[in-house]
Amino acid sequence: MTVFKGRTKGLTDAKLSYCPGCLHGVAHRLIGESMEELGIIEKTIGIAPVGCSVFAYNFFACDVIQVPHGRAPAVATGMHRARPDRIVFTYQGDGDLAAIGTAETIHAANRSENITIFFVNNATYGMTGGQMAPTTLPGMKATTAPYGRDVSDTGYPMRLCEILSQLEMTNYIERVSLLSPKDILKAKKAVKKALQYNIDGKGLSFVEMISTCPTNWGMDPLKAREWAKENMLPVFPLGVFKDRAAEEAKEKEAE
Numbered sequence: 001m002t003v004f005k006g007r008t009k010g011l012t013d014a015k016l017s018y019c020p021g022c023l024h025g026v027a028h029r030l031i032g033e034s035m036e037e038l039g040i041i042e043k044t045i046g047i048a049p050v051g052c053s054v055f056a057y058n059f060f061a062c063d064v065i066q067v068p069h070g071r072a073p074a075v076a077t078g079m080h081r082a083r084p085d086r087i088v089f090t091y092q093g094d095g096d097l098a099a100i101g102t103a104e105t106i107h108a109a110n111r112s113e114n115i116t117i118f119f120v121n122n123a124t125y126g127m128t129g130g131q132m133a134p135t136t137l138p139g140m141k142a143t144t145a146p147y148g149r150d151v152s153d154t155g156y157p158m159r160l161c162e163i164l165s166q167l168e169m170t171n172y173i174e175r176v177s178l179l180s181p182k183d184i185l186k187a188k189k190a191v192k193k194a195l196q197y198n199i200d201g202k203g204l205s206f207v208e209m210i211s212t213c214p215t216n217w218g219m220d221p222l223k224a225r226e227w228a229k230e231n232m233l234p235v236f237p238l239g240v241f242k243d244r245a246a247e248e249a250k251e252k253e254a255e
Helices: 024-038 051-056 071-083 094-100 100-111 162-164 181-199 222-232 245-252
Strands: 042-047 061-067 087-094 116-121 172-177 204-210 241-244
Touching: 024 051, 024 087, 024 181, 042 051, 042 071, 051 061, 051 071, 071 087, 071 100, 071 116, 071 162, 087 094, 087 181, 094 222, 100 116, 100 162, 100 245, 116 172, 116 181, 162 172, 162 204, 162 241, 181 204, 241 245
Parallel strands: 042 061, 042 087, 087 116, 116 204, 172 204
Antiparallel strands: 172 241
16 A cells, blocks of 8 residues: 555644544644644644544644633633744634634634634534534524524524624634545645744634534534535635735735
8 A cells, every 4th residue: 555645743643532524633634734844843832622622632743732611712812922932723613612712712813813723613512412503504403403593593603704804903814624625625725824824923813614523413424524515615605704915915016
């Protein structure tokens, strides 16, 4: 068997503990590869969340601290302000970031803290059994919404990229997906670009990754990916919502 690419130095040798078909491993790989290629593993600090990826500190080869539910952007803010020479990123799910951590996320973005937020959106609370999350789709069933999400009672899914890109000081906001090889290649560019923003001291960078939860969705991994393409992408469209550096480059060219 030919090995085309080995394990990245950005991840440890620990075996991933996620459910079969879960895409957290793909997201971890993209971040690990990007840290290695940018040469920042030794000076990066990761913030692990509460949720399925609570054990991320076992997998990333950089320093990682685990923090209470939703508090990752606040802790990352303190980390970077205390050690501005370090690259600080958070790794969060939709329950962690868009529910309990909404305030921390929005205010860190509003201040444009020089941190990177990686946001994995699978429209459910994965670790605790599939409760409705702020990102759960209209009509989508959850353990706390057995008849499907009723928007007249619970509102519509929160779209963080759209919200954060409206804040004046945010710099780089992009939504990508992990649902196909082509999408994963695009996601890698976004992850690396976000970390480069961080290295360059340009303020907050935010990458949302559309993912799946085959276990709580009750689907096999392939069906889960197809379901996400058909149902999640219309609600959470992919694309760059803000790229201040690119905008400034265009303005200079036009001068």
